[in-house]
Structure formats: structure tokens, C-alpha cells
Amino acid sequence: MNPQSEPPEHSSKHSSTSAETTAETTAKTTAETSTGPAGPPESSGAARPSTADSPKPPNPPDLNSSSDPARTDRTRTTEPQVTLRGPAELADALPYLMGFYPDDSIVLVALHGERGRFGGRVRLGIPTDTTQWPDVSDQLADCLVTACQDRGTRPAGILVFLCQEPAPGESGKDVKDRLRPLAQRLRTACGALDVPVLEALCLSNGRYWSYCCPDFRCCPVEGTPLVMPGTSVMAAAAAYAGMQVRGSLKEMEARLTPRTGPRAAEQEKALDAAAAALVPRMLRRDGADVVRRNTLDLAGTMIHRFRQDTPTGSNRARDACDDALITDAEAAELILGLQDRTTRDRAAQWMEGPAAAPALRLWRALARRCPGGFAEHAVAPLTLTGWVSWATEDGPSARVALGRALSIDPDYLFAQLLHRAINDGLDPEPLRRCLRDEHTEHDDGPDGLGTAPATPADEAPRAAGRPGRPRPTDRPRRQRGGTGPGSRTTDERSRRRAGRDTDRSRG
Numbered sequence: 034m035n036p037q038s039e040p041p042e043h044s045s046k047h048s049s050t051s052a053e054t055t056a057e058t059t060a061k062t063t064a065e066t067s068t069g070p071a072g073p074p075e076s077s078g079a080a081r082p083s084t085a086d087s088p089k090p091p092n093p094p095d096l097n098s099s100s101d102p103a104r105t106d107r108t109r110t111t112e113p114q115v116t117l118r119g120p121a122e123l124a125d126a127l128p129y130l131m132g133f134y135p136d137d138s139i140v141l142v143a144l145h146g147e148r149g150r151f152g153g154r155v156r157l158g159i160p161t162d163t164t165q166w167p168d169v170s171d172q173l174a175d176c177l178v179t180a181c182q183d184r185g186t187r188p189a190g191i192l193v194f195l196c197q198e199p200a201p202g203e204s205g206k207d208v209k210d211r212l213r214p215l216a217q218r219l220r221t222a223c224g225a226l227d228v229p230v231l232e233a234l235c236l237s238n239g240r241y242w243s244y245c246c247p248d249f250r251c252c253p254v255e256g257t258p259l260v261m262p263g264t265s266v267m268a269a270a271a272a273y274a275g276m277q278v279r280g281s282l283k284e285m286e287a288r289l290t291p292r293t294g295p296r297a298a299e300q301e302k303a304l305d306a307a308a309a310a311l312v313p314r315m316l317r318r319d320g321a322d323v324v325r326r327n328t329l330d331l332a333g334t335m336i337h338r339f340r341q342d343t344p345t346g347s348n349r350a351r352d353a354c355d356d357a358l359i360t361d362a363e364a365a366e367l368i369l370g371l372q373d374r375t376t377r378d379r380a381a382q383w384m385e386g387p388a389a390a391p392a393l394r395l396w397r398a399l400a401r402r403c404p405g406g407f408a409e410h411a412v413a414p415l416t417l418t419g420w421v422s423w424a425t426e427d428g429p430s431a432r433v434a435l436g437r438a439l440s441i442d443p444d445y446l447f448a449q450l451l452h453r454a455i456n457d458g459l460d461p462e463p464l465r466r467c468l469r470d471e472h473t474e475h476d477d478g479p480d481g482l483g484t485a486p487a488t489p490a491d492e493a494p495r496a497a498g499r500p501g502r503p504r505p506t507d508r509p510r511r512q513r514g515g516t517g518p519g520s521r522t523t524d525e526r527s528r529r530r531a532g533r534d535t536d537r538s539r540g
Contacts, residue, residue: 115267115270117267120232120234120243121257121259121260122267123232124194124234124236124259125260125267125268126267127194127196127236128278129267129271129276131154131156131429132276132278132279133278133279133281133282133284133429134196134278134280134281135194135196135282136197136282136283137197138156138157138159138194139156139158139159139194139195139215139219140156140193140194140196141154141174141177141191141193141219142154142192143177143178143181143188143190144188144189144190144191145181146189147189149189149231152181152186152188153177153180153181153188154177155173155177155180157169157173159212159215163214166214166215166218170218170219170222171222173219173222174191174219174222174226174228175222178223178226178228180456187228188228189228190228190229190230191228191229192230192231192232192233193220193223193232193233193234193244194233194235194236195212195215195216195235196235196236196237197212197235197236197237198237199238204238205235205237205238205240205242205256206242206256208235208237209235209244209256213244216233216244217244219233220233220244230245236259239259240255240256240258240259241256241257242256242257280348282433284348285433286437287349288348288397289397289401289411289415289418289433289437291400291401291402291403291404291405291411292401300361300364300365300402300404301405301406301407303361303362303365304365304368304407306362306365307362307366307369308365311369324370324373324376325370325375325379327366328366328373328376328380329376329379329380331367332367332370332380332395335359335367335395336383336392338358339355339358339392339395340387340388340390340391342354342358351394352397352398352401355395355397355398356398356401358398364398364399365402367395368399368402368403368407371399371417372410372413377413377416377417377447378447378471379471380417381417381421381468382469382471382472383421384420384421384424384425385424385465389421390425392417393418393421393425396414396417396418399411399414400414400437409441411437411438411441412438412441412442415435415437415438416434416435416438416447416448418431418434419432419433419434419438419452420447420451423455424465431455435451435452435455439452
């Protein structure tokens with residue numbers, strides 16, 4: 034091993050490796066992240082290795098570029114700042130930098146200038162196949178350094194975080210020892226690019242360990258407990274700046290995971306029935322246009338229904354209430370209808386105002402209704418979830434949804450473009466403006482109030498006579514503590530089964 038590729042180990046007080054790092058406490062500096070299995074740094078232009086630990090295609094890492102060092106230099110005297118000293122405060126700051134706790138993740142954070150201002154961040158799931166660690170380490174280091182250089186400033190140092198909870202029978206120390214080769218390889222990869230790793234921490238089971246400090250007086254073998262959440266200076270500064278920590282990455286992913294068990298089997302049957310009914314509909318005159326109108330009509334009706342019943346409680350409880358607001362047949366009709374690119378783009382117009390929140394809940398619910406053989410159909414609602422999250426300034430949630438979409442279909446163009454736009458720190462307003470302009474050109478398009486597009490009157494009789502349409506008794510019942518849709522009826526025209534367009538676009 035080339036000794037020049039490793040940074041020097043620091044003293045017992047971390048004086049050389051934990052330089053004072055300054056974090057601007059504005060909402061703009063909150064890291065925005067994506068999720069998924071280990072994969073290549075797509076934004077670095079490096080080759081894409083295979084991922085033996087997952088049958089799914091590789092997924093691009095998250096790359097946060099919201100902290101522009103040049104912008105920081107211009108404004109750091111006027112914006113509130115927090116100075117972090119030592120590994121304990123760095124470990125405590127990680128969830129605030131990322132927007133959530135990045136469990137089962139490699140996180141690299143760039144530091145700029147003499148005071149170590151936080152810059153870009155990159156996150157990737159820890160590969161279960163240890164033979165991938167060298168390639169992943171090289172590509173992550175190159176991804177972060179290249180991205181910083183493209184923005185005009187080469188990082189002065191890098192912080193490395195390895196976050197993973199113990200497996201059954203393991204302790205936090207076991208995790209630290211098991212991941213030590215990965216930490217060492219990351220340090221070597223960064224050193225090869227002439228950027229030293231100033232600190233490398235393992236976070237596991239409520240404790241942290243330093244891979245850089247050999248002194249047991251400040252870095253004991255059993256690890257150091259993390260501070261209580263919400264009690265640090267960083268927590269106070271983040272609250273003042275409006276930063277949010279959205280729980281753990283696994284909790285965010287769970288909101289988008291397809292259901293399993295008997296409920297999944299029932300949903301799959303409904304999807305099969307809706308798909309079988311689609312072919313004769315598409316063979317009718319103007320069949321594709323009718324399917325599009327009916328899908329948007331039903332989506333608007335569902336958004337109105339979701340607006341009328343806003344659940345409370347934990348995320349899990351709210352998602353369960355949302356799932357109860359839509360029947361299997363309605364979900365199948367929407368899922369298949371959204372496979373059409375034109376329909377999906379029109380549905381993306383529900384991205385602001387009173388319609389944004391219920392639309393986001395609807396797209397999440399539909400992503401959870403794509404089990405088994407229909408898993409690839411979740412890409413469209415996942416991408417819509419990512420778009421609405423980004424449009425409503427929830428970058429971390431957007432990256433999680435888009436990362437999951439790309440893990441299913443890496444070639445889905447809309448998800449690719451959105452993911453790249455967030456990586457490049459772009460503003461969603463130009464795209465919002467385009468969608469607004471497009472909406473004004475269509476009298477029957479989604480509007481800001483979430484009302485459904487009108488369905489032609491001559492289609493209503495055929496819709497009412499369709500076999501297999503959900504009966505009134507199949508409609509979701511009123512939720513406890515909410516207004517519920519139980520006292521409302523849905524327009525018969527909006528309950529037609531909208532199926533897959535023969536041109537299922539990957540764009």
C-alpha cells in the first residue's frame with residue numbers, strides 16, 4: 034500500500050483530523066439523498082459494475098450539491114453557522130446534513146477551506162458482497178471529488194461515515210470490526226486523489242467508533258454513546274433553520290414498499306383483471322385517448338377523496354388510512370393507466386397548491402399496490418412521488434423515491450432527469466412553469482384544486498355497464514377520526530378501469 038495514499042493518524046484529541054468544520058444552518062444546506070442497493074457513481078461517469086448483492090439493476094448514489102463552496106464564501110459572514118469540533122459532534126450532525134438517518138449506508142462529506150466548511154455529500158448503500166468494496170470506494174471518492182471540482186472548488190478533506198445496525202447476534206463493535214476493511218479502502222481511495230480523509234466513523238447501535246484514532250482514552254474499544262437526539266447545538270441550530278430529520282432511511286423506504294401476503298394476492302388479481310380488460314378498450318376508436326381521460330378523471334376523484342380525509346398519527350398509521358381510501362380495482366385502474374407517458378405527464382401537473390399533498394399520498398399508495406409480477410409498474414407512481422416531493426421542497430424524500438424507481442428500471446428517462454436535476458442543484462420552478470403552461474392548453478387537464486378532468490358524456494353509459502366494476506359495498510369505509518369518503522359517491526365515469534397503454538414508455 035502506498036503510504037502517501039493514507040492520511041496521517043490524529044492525536045488522542047483529534048487535533049489533526051477533526052478540524053473545525055463549519056455548517057451553515059440554512060434550509061439550503063440540508064443534504065438531499067437517494068436510496069437503493071450499491072451501484073456506480075452515475076454522476077461521475079465511471080463504469081458501472083454489476084451488483085451481486087442484489088438482483089435489481091444498480092442504482093446511482095445520492096450526490097448532494099446544494100452546498101456550493103463559492104456561495105458559502107460569499108455568505109458565511111451573514112448566515113448563521115455552527116462550528117463542530119470532534120467526532121462526537123460530527124456523528125450527531127450527520128442526520129441533519131442528510132435530512133434523515135442514513136442507515137446501512139456509506140456517506141462521504143467534502144470539506145472546503147481552512148475551517149472545513151461542509152460541501153457536497155454522496156451516499157450509497159453498503160454492498161453485502163465484500164468483493165465490490167474496492168470498486169465502490171474508488172468510484173465514490175472519484176464521484177465526490179469530481180463533482181466538487183466541476184463546481185469550482187477541490188475539497189480540502191473528506192469525512193467518511195459507515196452506518197449500519199448490528200445483525201442478529203452481532204454487537205456494534207462487531208459491525209465496526211467487520212467494516213474496517215471498507216473504511217480503510219475508502220481512505221486509500223480518497224488519498225489516491227490527494228484528498229485526505231480527516232475522520233472516518235462507524236455509527237452502530239447508538240454508538241460511534243473512529244477508524245482514525247488509536248488512543249483508547251478518547252476512542253474506547255466499546256465505542257462512545259451518541260448524544261441524545263435533539264439535545265445538541267446542531268439540533269438547536271437545525272430547528273432554528275427549519276431543517277427536518279425524517280427518521281431513518283429504512284422507514285422512508287417502507288412507505289414505498291409493495292404490500293405482501295393475502296392483500297398483495299388480492300391486488301395482483303385486480304391488476305390481472307384490469308389488464309385483461311384493457312385490450313378491447315384500446316381496440317376501440319380513440320381508445321387510447323379515452324383511457325387517458327378516464328385515468329386522469331379517476332386520479333382527480335381520488336385526490337379529492339384524499340383531501341377530504343387527512344389522517345393523523347405516525348407515518349405507518351397515516352399510510353394505512355390512505356390504503357383504506359382506495360379499492361384494489363381503483364388502484365389497478367390507476368396503476369395501469371399511469372404506464373402511458375402522456376397520462377403520467379398530465380398527472381404530474383398536480384404538484385402544488387392544495388392538490389400537492391393528497392396527490393403525494395395517492396402516488397405513495399399506488400407504489401405500495403404493485404406486488405409480485407407488477408413490481409415494474411411501480412416506477413411511474415414512484416417517479417411522480419419523487420417529482421411532487423421535489424416540487425414541494427422535500428429533496429430527501431424525492432431522492433428516496435427516485436432512487437427506488439431507478440433501482441427497478443435504470444432506463445426510466447423521467448426518473449433519470451429528475452434525479453440528475455436534483456444532483457445538479459437545479460430549481461424545480463422551470464419545470465413547474467412548463468407544466469402550468471401545458472395545463473392551460475388543456476381544458477380537461479388536472480387543476481390546482483385537484484378536480485378530475487371531465488370524461489365525455491358518451492362514454493358514461495359504457496362505463497356504467499362494465500362488468501367487474503367495484504360495487505358500492507366495495508368502497509372504502511370512513512376512517513376513525515377522519516371525515517372519510519363513506520358518505521360520498523364517486524362519479525361512475527371516474528370508476529372505469531384504465532389499463533396499460535400499448536406504448537408503455539420508459540421515458
